[in-house]
Amino acid sequence: MPTGVGRADTRSYRRLAGTDIDQAMAFFTSDYELRAPSIRRTHADTIWDFAGVTDERMSLRTSRFGVDLRSQSQSDDVIVAWLRSGSSTITFDGRSVDLEPGVPVVLPSERYDLHHRDIGLNLVHLDRGFLTELVGEDSFAFEPLERPDAGGMRIWQETVRRYSSTWLQVDTAMSAVVRHDIASAFADAALRAFPRRSAWRTSVSGSAPEHQRLRKALDYVxxxxxxxxxxxxxxxxxxxxxxxxxQSLRRHLDQTPGDLLRSVRLDGALEDLRRAERDETSVADIARGWGFGHLGRFSAAYRSRFGELPSDTLRSRPRR
Known part of the structure; x- marks a missing residue:
């Protein structure tokens, strides 16, 4: 740890640089779980470097690697990445996304394919347990590779500008309170900036072809x-x-296609009843809108699922 950092400061600083590809791959493979990497030189003299400041909740990192690299990767952390230079294509769940310079995205939490070319990359790692504790949902996840909207981009960039230089000053001791506040600021910015993954997509983990087809089924429904x-x-x-x-639904979700469709329709009816104006709609109208032709069976299924009758949900809406 650099001179001047107090023992209570749990941040650690790491910087490596060189021109040896084998040394670079030994480092990046262990740090980012690269699987079966394929490397091609793009310059006679390869240059690579890495720098990062890390504690138990978050890490700010920057890396550069002047090669053409294809591999698979995965991390236990939630990683927000944005390109400084070069080009990078991430392929996950049958979709390929080219990273744009300066535009942050959340990398997939499951194994994905990458193709980096003379890359310069900035990354923020957030501990997944810390983030889910803040959210209060163990199954929480971001929608991977989705770009933030203009407001989300502004929130993220402002947070990076405000806190990065302080975090990176490892020669100055930082208290536990300040470290927690900065990690919380980055976590809050991520939650406000990046789209969350829909609950039905997080219910099917894995990137095998069967998982991808099942997520397509859920998206379609x-x-x-x-x-x-x-x-x-x-x-x-x-x-x-x-x-x-x-077979796939039964194996992964213990549902039939009919169970799945009925469940999604009931969830939709619940949301419509919660938003409906009592004087402008009826339970029957909403039931028909979601494909329930028999009002009695709809009410029974609704009560079994949500513990109250649909008419009770509608009556809980205040009158205008």
Whole structure:
């Protein structure tokens, strides 16, 4: 630890640089769990460097690697990354995204493919346990690789500008309170800046082809639940046979396609009843809008799921 940092300051500083590719790969492979990396020189003299300041909640890092690198990667941390130079393509869940200079994204929490070319990269690592504790949801996750909107970009950039230089001053001791406040500021900025992953997507983890097809099925059901769809349509959207869809849903979610569709429709009806104006709509209207043709069966299923009748949910809305 640099001179002047007190023992109570748990930050650690690390800086490495060189021209030896084997040394670089030994470091990056252990730090970012690179799997089966493939490297091609892009210059006669390869230059690489890394610097980072880390404690138990967060880490600010910067890296540069002047090669063409293809690999797979994964991390237990929540990582926000943005490109300084070069180019990078991240492929996850059947989708490839080219990182844009200066535009931050949250990297996937599951294994993904990467292709870096003469890359310069800034990264913020947030401890996943610290972040989920702040959110209060163990299943919380960000939607990977989604760019923030203009407001989110502004929030993130302002946080980086305000706190980074203080965090990186490792020659000056920092109290536990200040370290916690800075980590909390970065976590709060991430939560405000980046889209959260929909609950139905976090319910299926893994990046194997079966997981990808099942997420496609879930996406299709949530997008088309108001329409007259059934098992054939859901299976076709996911690239599965009807039997394959049934087996996959049973294996991963312990549901049938009918269970899934009914559950999504009930959730939609709940949200509509919560938002509805009591004098302008009825339970029957909302039930029909979500594909429930029999009001009695809808009310029974609704009560079994949410512990109250749909009419009770509607009555809880105040009159204008």
């Amino acid at each position: 949530h997008a088309h639940a108001r329409e007259p769809i059934g098992t054939p349509e859901i299976a076709a959207a996911a690239g599965l046979s009807p039997r394959g869809l049934q």
